[in-house]
Amino acid sequence: xxxxxxxxxxxxxxxxxxxxxxxxxxxxxxxxxxxxxxxxxxxxxxxxxxxxxxxxxxxxxxxxxxxxxxxxxxxxxxxxxxxxxxxxxxxxxxxxxxxxxxxxxxxxxxxxxxxxx
Numbered sequence: 553x554x555x556x557x558x559x560x561x562x563x564x565x566x567x568x569x570x571x572x573x574x575x576x577x578x579x580x581x582x583x584x585x586x587x588x589x590x591x592x593x594x595x596x597x598x599x600x601x602x603x604x605x606x607x608x609x610x611x612x613x614x615x616x617x618x619x620x621x622x623x624x625x626x627x628x629x630x631x632x633x634x635x636x637x638x639x640x641x642x643x644x645x646x647x648x649x650x651x652x653x654x655x656x657x658x659x660x661x662x663x664x665x666x667x668x669x
Contacts, residue, residue, distance in 0.1 A: 557624045558624070559659045560628050561621075561622055562596065564594050574619070579661035580661060582654070584651060584652075585648035591648065592651050594643065594646070595642065597640055600642070601666075602666055605668055615667065615668065616669075623654070
């Protein structure tokens with residue numbers, strides 16, 4: 553019997569185009585970054601993700617979504633928490649070249665938990 557690794561819950565605000573690619577993966581992977589996107593930014597709290605999806609993604613894409621997903625906690629130790637503003641604006645900065653390995657450490661599916669239009 554194998555035991556499930558300890559996990560950390562992360563959130564990602566996203567627009568409809570990225571969400572479509574996640575859906576195509578079977579809800580199991582984030583798509584590769586575009587050349588102008590050198591970093592993948594999952595966030596550490598739901599409220600921050602909601603603000604980005606509602607206030608930025610809707611404005612720029614017509615819709616915003618908040619996703620929730622679990623990642624192997626031990627794997628995440630290589631990415632220090634980044635405070636990108638106030639004390640609750642916390643992110644992980646995953647280099648684009650690490651994204652395939654990051655995806656390999658997802659535990660379970662990526663879930664949509666909020667939708668804004």
